[in-house]
Amino acid sequence: MSEFASLITDWQLHHGRHQLPWQGTRDPYRIWVSEIMLQQTQVITVLNYYPRFMKRFPTVQALASAEEADVLALWSGLGYYSRARHLHRAARQVAGAGFPLTLAGWQALPGVGRSTAAAILVFAYGDRHPILDGNVKRVLARVFACEGFPGAPDVERELWALAEGLLPENRVESYIQGLMDMGATVCTRHRPRCPVCPVQFQCRAFAMDAVGRYPVARPARPVKERTFRMLLLRHAGRLFMERRKSGGIWGGLWSFPEMEMEGSPEHFVREQWGLEGVVSKRHPPVQHVLTHRRFVIHAVEMDVGMEGGGSSQWHRPGDALKLALPVPVRRLVEHLSDRGD
Numbered sequence: 001m002s003e004f005a006s007l008i009t010d011w012q013l014h015h016g017r018h019q020l021p022w023q024g025t026r027d028p029y030r031i032w033v034s035e036i037m038l039q040q041t042q043v044i045t046v047l048n049y050y051p052r053f054m055k056r057f058p059t060v061q062a063l064a065s066a067e068e069a070d071v072l073a074l075w076s077g078l079g080y081y082s083r084a085r086h087l088h089r090a091a092r093q094v095a096g097a098g099f100p101l102t103l104a105g106w107q108a109l110p111g112v113g114r115s116t117a118a119a120i121l122v123f124a125y126g127d128r129h130p131i132l133d134g135n136v137k138r139v140l141a142r143v144f145a146c147e148g149f150p151g152a153p154d155v156e157r158e159l160w161a162l163a164e165g166l167l168p169e170n171r172v173e174s175y176i177q178g179l180m181d182m183g184a185t186v187c188t189r190h191r192p193r194c195p196v197c198p199v200q201f202q203c204r205a206f207a208m209d210a211v212g213r214y215p216v217a218r219p220a221r222p223v224k225e226r227t228f229r230m231l232l233l234r235h236a237g238r239l240f241m242e243r244r245k246s247g248g249i250w251g252g253l254w255s256f257p258e259m260e261m262e263g264s265p266e267h268f269v270r271e272q273w274g275l276e277g278v279v280s281k282r283h284p285p286v287q288h289v290l291t292h293r294r295f296v297i298h299a300v301e302m303d304v305g306m307e308g309g310g311s312s313q314w315h316r317p318g319d320a321l322k323l324a325l326p327v328p329v330r331r332l333v334e335h336l337s338d339r340g341d
């Protein structure tokens with residue numbers, strides 16, 4: 001075993017995490033769900049969602065037979081909803097065909113990349129594969145002072161080659177878990193705890209006093225901004241909500257109707273649904289920032305004389321909170337609910 005692997009493996013024994021709800025099991029389904037939730041999300045946040053999700057969908061069959069809306073509702077607030085949609089679709093494949101046993105088999109499922117497939121095979125079957133999630137990329141980029149943005153294909157290839165070369169023959173699970181834990185708790189993105197790092201003496205970034213330079217940042221991409229109105233149509237204590245088409249941002253989630261800033265809301269609701277409405281309140285604009293987009297949302301409350309659209313689209317605020325809602329929509333509904341509307 002290389003010195004790097006041995007240091008990480010020993011560190012994991014004493015300082016790694018051993019009590020997470022998806023540890024201590026060989027159940028590929030439990031491990032798979034945790035790995036999907038942990039993509040782009042910190043452990044502390046996943047701990048709030050994972051137990052509820054597993055209670056509602058304890059087996060892959062339970063998940064496969066669920067409605068997508070129910071899956072999204074339990075995912076609501078965890079973000080990156082395509083993960084939930086992919087997991088649900090993949091569960092339907094697995095419920096029929098059984099769990100894959102190879103990297104290629106797992107990678108053929110929606111939402112499962114090489115690193116996730118490898119982690120599932122390591123933890124569920126004790127196989128020997130390297131992983132390269134965001135935390136591991138950061139650790140390797142710093143220890144080996146990799147130049148270039150880790151998301152660039154050539155840099156990623158270089159990191160995979162490093163990850164493969166460092167993989168020990170034995171104690172692979174402890175090593176992989178240790179690498180993940182070390183990246184999440186010691187070699188963190190913003191304030192790495194180098195004085196307690198098990199591989200400090202091997203770390204080139206530390207030796208060069210250049211930890212902040214690694215991993216190299218993504219070349220800047222312009223942020224697209226969109227300013228629009230959200231219409232909060234109310235009638236008899238109910239709110240009008242629409243389910244968004246699947247795909248795209250917030251696909252499959254429930255939201256308020258949107259309109260551009262030009263034109264009057266009264267005219268818009270008459271044209272769209274034949275409704276007569278009056279604006280009762282205009283909220284100050286709020287910003288919602290995603291990775292490469294910024295939304296400036298002007299919420300407009302309107303009282304309308306009758307219910308338009310389908311009756312399934314009108315919800316009391318308390319009931320609407322049980323639906324899968326994008327974060328800014330949830331905040332608006334909570335606001336109305338707190339106000340007692």
Ligand code: SF4
Pocket residue numbers: 139142143186187188192193194197198199200203205206211
């Ligand atoms: S010494 Fe610091 S930068 Fe290097 S691997 Fe350890 S925590 Fe990360």
